[in-house]
Amino acid sequence: MNAAISSAVLTTLLLAAPAALAQDGDNDSDAIATLAGDELTRGDYEDWLFTRFSAETILPYIEFRAIERAARDLGIVVTDEEVAAAYEAEAADKTERFFQGMPERYELDMQRRGYTEERWRERRSIEIRNELQADRIVLAQRVVTDEEIAERFKTIYGQDAEQTTIEVIFFSLYHDVEPGTAVDRDELMRQSAERAKIVVAKMREGLSLAELRELSDPIDNKFIEDGLVEQYRRNLLGPALDKAINLLDRPGETTDVVRMFDGHAAARLVVRKNVTLEEATPAIRAELAASAPTSAELTQLGQMLRERYDAASLLND
Numbered sequence: 001m002n003a004a005i006s007s008a009v010l011t012t013l014l015l016a017a018p019a020a021l022a023q024d025g026d027n028d029s030d031a032i033a034t035l036a037g038d039e040l041t042r043g044d045y046e047d048w049l050f051t052r053f054s055a056e057t058i059l060p061y062i063e064f065r066a067i068e069r070a071a072r073d074l075g076i077v078v079t080d081e082e083v084a085a086a087y088e089a090e091a092a093d094k095t096e097r098f099f100q101g102m103p104e105r106y107e108l109d110m111q112r113r114g115y116t117e118e119r120w121r122e123r124r125s126i127e128i129r130n131e132l133q134a135d136r137i138v139l140a141q142r143v144v145t146d147e148e149i150a151e152r153f154k155t156i157y158g159q160d161a162e163q164t165t166i167e168v169i170f171f172s173l174y175h176d177v178e179p180g181t182a183v184d185r186d187e188l189m190r191q192s193a194e195r196a197k198i199v200v201a202k203m204r205e206g207l208s209l210a211e212l213r214e215l216s217d218p219i220d221n222k223f224i225e226d227g228l229v230e231q232y233r234r235n236l237l238g239p240a241l242d243k244a245i246n247l248l249d250r251p252g253e254t255t256d257v258v259r260m261f262d263g264h265a266a267a268r269l270v271v272r273k274n275v276t277l278e279e280a281t282p283a284i285r286a287e288l289a290a291s292a293p294t295s296a297e298l299t300q301l302g303q304m305l306r307e308r309y310d311a312a313s314l315l316n317d
Contacts, residue, residue, distance in 0.1 A: 029253040066305035071133040078132045138293040164232040165270040171196040171214040196257040196264040
């Protein structure tokens with residue numbers, strides 16, 4: 001097998017392929033393919049997989065089973081509904097990011113790699129269930145230290161230990177422009193600035209964020225939720241807007257219209273106050289305890305479970 005093929009793919013060959021084949025029958029003599037009129041059986045295929053790939057995949061396979069065992073021992077249950085929801089979310093994300101939002105292209109890609117949608121769903125469902133189990137085992141055993149809380153506090157609130165909450169509105173350069181339309185960028189920027197000036201005047205008058213959002217455009221920024229940045233930090237929204245925000249002092253103060261790469265924006269200060277480590281600790285502890293497992297934690301989990309269950313490969317004995 002080509003060395004460029006990852007261990008994850010090799011693991012899938014041993015874990016997912018036999019599971020998918022189980023749908024076609026449980027007997028080693030069941031035919032799964034034909035070659036020049038001869039039947040290729042399930043048993044032949046599984047023997048070939050084991051002989052060719054077991055040395056590379058035995059440890060990932062042991063870890064896979066150890067995760068199942070640990071989840072059972074800890075009472076961790078991943079439901080079929082959770083697996084299905086995770087699969088659908090993953091498929092939607094891949095369809096949008098890699099296949100221009102067209103499911104038929106994603107399905108064609110599966111076919112090119114030898115899968116029907118049903119077979120691919122079976123394979124990923126096996127993997128997703130194990131991934132969710134691993135994530136929950138890590139979270140169940142995670143210990144959040146005071147040092148981690150202090151470091152996170154510094155990251156969130158900075159050296160000044162200050163909480164700053166702002167409201168942000170955005171005016172896209174491409175407001176109401178149909179995709180593929182030829183545009184005059186300078187004219188669109190001028191229109192964006194004019195729209196922004198009118199709405200920012202209402203912002204200064206105290207118009208609510210919900211009403212302001214109706215008059216502006218959606219913001220594609222993971223730090224902004226429905227127009228609100230709960231904890232603003234320097235260098236978060238781009239140099240020009242950051243500079244304007246840092247000049248705000250009192251709640252209700254609003255920046256001037258700020259030119260961005262693809263439009264214009266403005267911000268209004270909601271709160272700016274000092275925060276102590278003591279009062280922030282409960283929320284930070286909860287955040288760290290629930291944050292997604294890191295790759296390092298998942299790697300350590302595999303080693304820890306092999307030791308816990310006294311697991312070892314016997315292939316080379």
